[in-house]
Amino acid sequence: MNTIREIISNAVCHRSYLTPGKIQVALFDDRLEVTSPGMLDNEITIEKMKTGLSKIRNRGIAAAFAYLNVIEAWGSGIPKMFREAKEYGLREPELIDMDSDFRVNLYRKTAVVDQNGVIRPTTNDTNDTNDTNALMLIRENPAITQQELRERMQVSLTTVKRLMAELQKEGRIKRKGSSRKGTWLVID
Numbered sequence: 001m002n003t004i005r006e007i008i009s010n011a012v013c014h015r016s017y018l019t020p021g022k023i024q025v026a027l028f029d030d031r032l033e034v035t036s037p038g039m040l041d042n043e044i045t046i047e048k049m050k051t052g053l054s055k056i057r058n059r060g061i062a063a064a065f066a067y068l069n070v071i072e073a074w075g076s077g078i079p080k081m082f083r084e085a086k087e088y089g090l091r092e093p094e095l096i097d098m099d100s101d102f103r104v105n106l107y108r109k110t111a112v113v114d115q116n117g118v119i120r121p122t123t124n125d126t127n128d129t130n131d132t133n134a135l136m137l138i139r140e141n142p143a144i145t146q147q148e149l150r151e152r153m154q155v156s157l158t159t160v161k162r163l164m165a166e167l168q169k170e171g172r173i174k175r176k177g178s179s180r181k182g183t184w185l186v187i188d
Contacts, residue, residue: 003080003081003084003085003106004032004106005070006071006077006080006081007032007034007077007081007104007106008023008025008034009065009070009071009077010036010071010077010078010104011023011034011035011036011104012058012061012065013056013057013058013061013062013065013071014036014054014056014057014058014102015036015037015038015057015058015102016037016038016039016057017038017058018038019037019038019039019100020037021037021101022037023035023036023037030107030108031105031106031107031108032105032106032108033103033104033105034103034104034106035098035101035102035103036101036102036103037100037101038057038100038101038102039097039099039100039101039102040097040102041055041057043055046095046097049078049095050078050079050082050095051079052075052076052078052079053075054074054075054077054078056074062074078095081093081104081106085106085107086154086155087155087156087158087159088109088159089109089129089130090106090107090108090109091107092107093105093106093107094107130153130155130159130163131163131167131172133152133153134149134153134160134163134164134167135167135172135173135186137149137152137153138173138184138186139186142183142184142185143182143183143184144184146160146161146164149164171187172186172187173185173186173187174187
């Protein structure tokens with residue numbers, strides 16, 4: 001939810017108020033689109049934005065948003081959005097320069113629906129990949145820590161903790177010994 005707030009607050013702070021039009025927020029089955037009127041500043045490119053470069057177009061609005069804690073730090077929103085999308089196993093967000101407008105597409109996971117249109121609580125490909133990677137790493141090193149799993153899998157510690165809890169609940173892994181000095185056992 002913070003990412004969505006960040007995208008919309010960026011649109012308000014960085015849009016061109018000299019260009020007619022409104023900020024458009026469109027929700028589709030697979031994505032959220034936020035389109036902001038006005039072209040990118042000449043010094044700003046999409047590649048630079050991904051690294052955290054930010055040039056404030058509307059200083060008054062940005063100062064008010066900072067005072068109200070709507071934005072965290074200058075230039076942190078776009079890199080954070082990409083990092084969080086990766087941590088949650090989402091498709092990489094798109095930043096699209098449309099000459100007279102700028103659009104951000106934030107993608108969501110595709111829900112699996114049964115024949116009655118009810119969303120089924122199944123794992124997706126990313127979770128299956130994370131499961132497989134975690135199980136492989138545990139087999140290689142049964143004493144592996146959650147921090148080591150995080151580093152090797154390149155996901156957040158929260159993701160690792162959630163994954164380990166799910167694998168234990170499903171009976172796919174078991175902890176032998178203490179939480180500090182124990183080892184993991186993969187149950188085939």
